[in-house]
Amino acid sequence: MNEVLLIKNGEIALKGLNRGSFEDVLMKNIRWRLKKLGKFEITKAQSTICVRPVGEADLEEAVEQVGKVFGIAAFSRALVTEKDLDAIKRDAAVYLKDALQKAKTFKVNAKRSDKTFPFKSPELQQELGGALLEAYPHLKVDVHHPEVTVTVEIRDTAAYLHGAQLPGAGGLPVGTSGEAMLLVSGGIDSPVAGYLMARRGMKLSAMHFVSPPYTSDRALAKVETLLEKVSGYAGDITFYCVPFTKIQEALRDHCPEELFTILMRRLMMKIAIRVAEREGVPALITGESLGQVASQTVLALAATNAAADRPVFRPLIGMDKSDIVQIARRIDTFETSILPYEDCCTVFTPKRPKTRPTLNQVEKAEASFDFEPLLEEAVAGIERKTIKMEQAAG
Ligand code: ATP
Ligand code: MG
Numbered sequence: 001m002n003e004v005l006l007i008k009n010g011e012i013a014l015k016g017l018n019r020g021s022f023e024d025v026l027m028k029n030i031r032w033r034l035k036k037l038g039k040f041e042i043t044k045a046q047s048t049i050c051v052r053p054v055g056e057a058d059l060e061e062a063v064e065q066v067g068k069v070f071g072i073a074a075f076s077r078a079l080v081t082e083k084d085l086d087a088i089k090r091d092a093a094v095y096l097k098d099a100l101q102k103a104k105t106f107k108v109n110a111k112r113s114d115k116t117f118p119f120k121s122p123e124l125q126q127e128l129g130g131a132l133l134e135a136y137p138h139l140k141v142d143v144h145h146p147e148v149t150v151t152v153e154i155r156d157t158a159a160y161l162h163g164a165q166l167p168g169a170g171g172l173p174v175g176t177s178g179e180a181m182l183l184v185s186g187g188i189d190s191p192v193a194g195y196l197m198a199r200r201g202m203k204l205s206a207m208h209f210v211s212p213p214y215t216s217d218r219a220l221a222k223v224e225t226l227l228e229k230v231s232g233y234a235g236d237i238t239f240y241c242v243p244f245t246k247i248q249e250a251l252r253d254h255c256p257e258e259l260f261t262i263l264m265r266r267l268m269m270k271i272a273i274r275v276a277e278r279e280g281v282p283a284l285i286t287g288e289s290l291g292q293v294a295s296q297t298v299l300a301l302a303a304t305n306a307a308a309d310r311p312v313f314r315p316l317i318g319m320d321k322s323d324i325v326q327i328a329r330r331i332d333t334f335e336t337s338i339l340p341y342e343d344c345c346t347v348f349t350p351k352r353p354k355t356r357p358t359l360n361q362v363e364k365a366e367a368s369f370d371f372e373p374l375l376e377e378a379v380a381g382i383e384r385k386t387i388k389m390e391q392a393a394g
Helices: 016-037 059-066 085-095 097-102 121-135 189-199 217-234 245-254 257-279 298-305 321-330 359-367 372-380
Strands: 003-009 039-045 048-054 072-081 105-112 148-154 159-162 166-170 179-183 203-210 237-243 283-285 383-387
Touching: 003 016, 003 059, 003 159, 016 039, 016 048, 016 059, 048 059, 059 072, 072 085, 085 097, 085 121, 085 148, 085 159, 097 148, 105 121, 121 148, 179 189, 179 257, 189 203, 189 217, 189 283, 189 321, 203 217, 203 257, 217 237, 217 383, 237 257, 237 372, 245 257, 245 372, 257 283, 257 298, 257 359, 257 372, 298 359
Parallel strands: 105 148, 179 203, 179 283, 203 237
Antiparallel strands: 003 048, 003 072, 039 048, 072 159, 072 166, 148 159, 237 383
16 A cells, blocks of 8 residues: 655745745654654655655654654645546545544545646545445535545645544744753753743753752753653754752852842853853743742742843743643653652752842842852863654654
8 A cells, every 4th residue: 555644834834935944844854753764755745745655664653753743733644546536436435444434424625736637626526525425325425524524635746545634743843943952950841841942943952950969860860861752852952961069059158048049040041051152052941930939930030031141931931830731741751750859959948938039139149159160160060962862752
């Protein structure tokens, strides 16, 4: 059976003159995603991308992987057949047998982009509809709410038949919206924040702060697992692991306890900004959500933000925890996120954090100690590696 995937891209259609380059990135991302599954031929014609397995390549697994590629609105598994009415009738009845037997109602939707095909779309719909009614006499036509829509597309090279459209992952192809550095903890929120920005087309790098011996190797391994899961959608992620112990100890020893968390966040920002600047990454991402904890009140966020001289994207800012958890479950990060290992944020947590710090207070407290040498040391001590895209993610 000669089956392919027909892919309709999502918002790419809105991109006017850039459309070609967006489609090229999408095709590259699909190719990359299917690399380990065997050989696939990927072509583009008439605003549809076609994925054709070559030899032994498994279309079933390709369906699963393509469903995770951002920039795809919907796709379908389609049978390739001849541009001949009898062949189309015969093949549709066989190829869509399961769906048509189960359904009570159906309709036929014909698209004729090859205008030399002798039947116009309405005629083709009538002809194929009639043939399917003959083959499955229990069926009725319902043009408004059919249980099954049989689509036949007459394209330049062949005719394509498909039954159901599968939902794509939506968004924009990763890499078409530039790059940002995700500040990633082992919590529930930041992996979801990274996923959401990748869905808007951003390539990700990620930074995590560790404070051994207060934080363990297992906590770091957990973060890497989370990033692997996010990379299943976002592609490879450059990962920076920052030694943060000395900075946290200095904070504990020299700064007012009530401002501890905010000062820590600002110092995290400062380090992230330095690396982002060095690596040419124009923006940061955090998993902050308004009002979730003391360090995420509007004044606390303003004080944190003032330490960053480039955009900080906070895609969860207006979301409830339950909404965030729902996404975390869907992308399979939730179970890992709730493993109980210490994060550097939970080390030396103040008993009464200030929820309404003014920037003035915060800057004064920060100036009471010279963090500069420690910041430099932390940046110099960064370990860098690549988190490879998880190919078999389910
Ligand atoms: P999360 O679930 O992402 O941990 P949270 O609600 O627990 O978020 P905080 O712990 O206050 O919130 O952290 C707020 C944000 O600061 C995180 O979403 C993340 O972007 C960043 N952050 C926190 N801890 C770290 C860390 N150890 N390394 C890097 N970034 C961190
Ligand atoms: Mg956290």
